[in-house]
Amino acid sequence: xxxxxxxxxxxxxxxxxxxxxxxxxxxxxxxxxxxxxxxxxxxxxxxxxxxxxxxxxxxxxxxxxxxxxxxxxxxxxxxxxxxxxxxxxxxxxxxxxxxxxxxxxxxxxxxxxxxxxxxxxxxxxxxxxxxxxxxxxxxxxxxxxxxxxxxxxxxxxxxxxxxxxxxxxxxxxxxxxxxxxxxxxxxxxxxxxxxxxxxxxxxxxxxxxxxxxxxxxxxxxxxxxxxxxxxxxxxxxxxx
Numbered sequence: 001x002x003x004x005x006x007x008x009x010x011x012x013x014x015x016x017x018x019x020x021x022x023x024x025x026x027x028x029x030x031x032x033x034x035x036x037x038x039x040x041x042x043x044x045x046x047x048x049x050x051x052x053x054x055x056x057x058x059x060x061x062x063x064x065x066x067x068x069x070x071x072x073x074x075x076x077x078x079x080x081x082x083x084x085x086x087x088x089x090x091x092x093x094x095x096x097x098x099x100x101x102x103x104x105x106x107x108x109x110x111x112x113x114x115x116x117x118x119x120x121x122x123x124x125x126x127x128x129x130x131x132x133x134x135x136x137x138x139x140x141x142x143x144x145x146x147x148x149x150x151x152x153x154x155x156x157x158x159x160x161x162x163x164x165x166x167x168x169x170x171x172x173x174x175x176x177x178x179x180x181x182x183x184x185x186x187x188x189x190x191x192x193x194x195x196x197x198x199x200x201x202x203x204x205x206x207x208x209x210x211x212x213x214x215x216x217x218x219x220x221x222x223x224x225x226x227x228x229x230x231x232x233x234x235x236x237x238x239x240x
Contacts, residue, residue: 001026001155001187002047007056009042009211016042017211019056026061026154029181029188031198031219033235034208040191042211044157047189048079060155071105078148079157083164084140088132094118094143095128101150117146120183122176138169145176149184158190162197174200195239199223207232 002024009017017039024030032040045051047058049069058065060076081087088097098114107113118125121142132140141161148156161177162170178201181188190202198205199222207214207229214229221227225236 001028001061002030002189003057003059004043004047005057007043007046007054007058009039009046009051009054011053015211017046017054020208020211020213021056022206022213022216024187024189026187027181027185028204029190029202031190031192031202031205032208033192033195033198033205034231035193035235037210038208039211040208041159044079044159044189044191048077048157049074075105075151076153077155077157078151078153079159080141080144080148080161082160084137084144085132085164087144088140090132093129093131094123094135097143097147098150101147105151107151113150117150120149120180121146136169137165138172141165141169141173142176145173145180149180152184153186155187155189158188158192160192160194161190163192163194170197177201195222195235207235 005021007017007020020043032043034040042051046054047065060073063073065073095114098117099110102110102113114128115125118128123139123142127135127139162173165173174197180186192198199219202219204216204218205222206216207227209231214231215227217227227233227236
């Protein structure tokens, strides 16, 4: 579903990704892990079309992801951001937020689609016309997930989607994502520094260090404490 080959990204004179390559199969949940500044979020932004200066190749279901994306490709890949409050417009209701993508893409049936998505993410319909500050952190993240799903994408890019939430709420959102992946046959690319999240939600993981991919391993190796790279083992030690 996702193919990344020799992806290199520069921010001005600074090279932040050095020829990163990996694949994510259709329906798979793949994690990118590493410390802050390792390049994890840059990969997500590149796939989402938010990084202008890159080289290499990126493909989605065999279609090249070039510097410009047409509407059909945009609909197939959506992102859920780390901070559910910062990613939602403070003066837009939940209804406005969910309907925006439908309006932009000329999709009819707004009311039915908004209500169906509220149900899908477990958010009561009474929250439909509330503003972000009237919601809890977990409720805001449910709205953010619903917004990402409005265009019925095949791929969700998850940028540390639970790190800004309380521990009890994290579990709710992770269970929601796991259920949605099965129900909607989604492919996940997750960025996180939280190895227990990877163990719960993912099938494989790639370990990034200073913009280079150190290894790709099954999650079973993570659970067994047997990642192949020295840096991967270091991350396991830190998380313990």
